[in-house]
Amino acid sequence: MENNNSFKEEKKEWGKEVYTLLSWFKTEKVKNAKVLVVGTGALGNEVLKNLALFGVGNIFIVDFDTIEYSNLTRSILFRESDADKGLFKAEVATNRIKEINPTINVQYIIGKLATDVGLALYRSMDVIVGCLDGNLARLQLNRICMRAGKPWVDGGIFNLSGTAKVFIPGVNCYECELPEKAKKAIFNTFPCGGYARKNEESGRVPTTPVIASIIGAIQAQETMKLIHQEELDNGVFSSLCGNWFSYDGLHLSAKLYKSDAFDEYCASHEYWNPVVKFATLSADSTVSETFEIIKMQLKIEKLVINLRNDKFIDKIVTRPDNKRYFPKLPESKIPDYVENTPELFVKFQKDVEQNEIENITDKFPYPELTLREIGIPYFDILQVTTENGYIYAELSADEIRYFS
Ligand SMILES: [Zn+2]
Numbered sequence: 001m002e003n004n005n006s007f008k009e010e011k012k013e014w015g016k017e018v019y020t021l022l023s024w025f026k027t028e029k030v031k032n033a034k035v036l037v038v039g040t041g042a043l044g045n046e047v048l049k050n051l052a053l054f055g056v057g058n059i060f061i062v063d064f065d066t067i068e069y070s071n072l073t074r075s076i077l078f079r080e081s082d083a084d085k086g087l088f089k090a091e092v093a094t095n096r097i098k099e100i101n102p103t104i105n106v107q108y109i110i111g112k113l114a115t116d117v118g119l120a121l122y123r124s125m126d127v128i129v130g131c132l133d134g135n136l137a138r139l140q141l142n143r144i145c146m147r148a149g150k151p152w153v154d155g156g157i158f159n160l161s162g163t164a165k166v167f168i169p170g171v172n173c174y175e176c177e178l179p180e181k182a183k184k185a186i187f188n189t190f191p192c193g194g195y196a197r198k199n200e201e202s203g204r205v206p207t208t209p210v211i212a213s214i215i216g217a218i219q220a221q222e223t224m225k226l227i228h229q230e231e232l233d234n235g236v237f238s239s240l241c242g243n244w245f246s247y248d249g250l251h252l253s254a255k256l257y258k259s260d261a262f263d264e265y266c267a268s269h270e271y272w273n274p275v276v277k278f279a280t281l282s283a284d285s286t287v288s289e290t291f292e293i294i295k296m297q298l299k300i301e302k303l304v305i306n307l308r309n310d311k312f313i314d315k316i317v318t319r320p321d322n323k324r325y326f327p328k329l330p331e332s333k334i335p336d337y338v339e340n341t342p343e344l345f346v347k348f349q350k351d352v353e354q355n356e357i358e359n360i361t362d363k364f365p366y367p368e369l370t371l372r373e374i375g376i377p378y379f380d381i382l383q384v385t386t387e388n389g390y391i392y393a394e395l396s397a398d399e400i401r402y403f404s
Helices: 002-012 027-032 042-054 069-074 080-085 089-100 119-123 135-148 180-189 193-201 209-227 229-233 287-298 331-339 342-348 396-401
Strands: 034-038 058-063 105-110 127-130 152-158 161-167 242-248 253-259 275-278 303-306 312-318 323-325 352-357 381-386 389-395
Touching: 027 209, 034 042, 042 058, 042 069, 042 089, 042 152, 042 209, 058 089, 069 080, 069 209, 089 105, 119 135, 119 381, 119 396, 127 135, 127 209, 135 152, 135 180, 152 209, 161 209, 209 229, 209 242, 275 287, 275 396, 287 303, 287 381, 312 331, 331 342, 389 396
Parallel strands: 034 058, 034 127, 058 105, 127 152, 275 389
Antiparallel strands: 152 161, 161 242, 242 253, 303 381, 312 323, 312 352, 381 389
């Protein structure tokens, strides 16, 4: 029996024989690394498979979508039976990469990157990997990574071609790289938050499993380099950061282009600091509890919570009939609300007004709502205006959900 167990223990030292041959590979660093992957489409599948094979010890997966039959041709982690059952991509991907490597911790969040994942979770990561198929989502992730002060690895694929990029706050920025025209096009195509965003996120892009493998592999490799910061500093290898990688599969060429735009006036360069931990504050706290806790710990009289990702919508009025609806929901949940309110769904394309609340003061009319109900995810960081300036309040009671 004992022999049997020790054999298993040996087996559990993932990749020991192979990876010790790589002079730069530091098993402990990789085992302790925390990587969050947003998007489990074709690219996400490849990135996750590779991170599991490397033995990255703590992987977080974010995706809001379910598996469809059309995903199966490009997704190594998904099976037909998953599509039959309409299972969530994030959950299935989690289980499959745990099968590949049972020694790693994998957790998932079914939701959207900007409104369902707390900033403190992003801030706890070593690297964030974007496997996204829309530029609006890239803009959002870029802003979040700037606030968290964390590097992110971007991948994009189309047809037989693709790109990979690495963004590090203070060095380069996705938004700064976008020509003004392209930026305007993103916002003009998706002018008002929720409804359009939902359509964009479900957009389909023609890709192949081969280009997903190529670009996903580069993303995973750049992630491994960022985990080995000391080796990067010592020149054992160089990061892609500062350049971007472009692969043209149609005519087979690969090139590096400069990627070092960092404009000091860019609105995205907000680093949320200092972060103050509030041990008893959770997204399940009510608004009035939150005010009390923050006032008491900071010994202040007045504060305003700024909703920076998701506005709160308490009222919708349709025109010209002046009918009122009271969703009392974050803006990101309005598309579902509209879809489930048939009479509103017909009118929503026409003339509607919604009452948006962006700043929560102590006059907020719904103090009994929880932070979750007004659109704040677990383990988030609140931007709070006080009489002494901004502070960033971490919902530290939620940490236990992800790290125990
Ligand atoms: Zn920028």
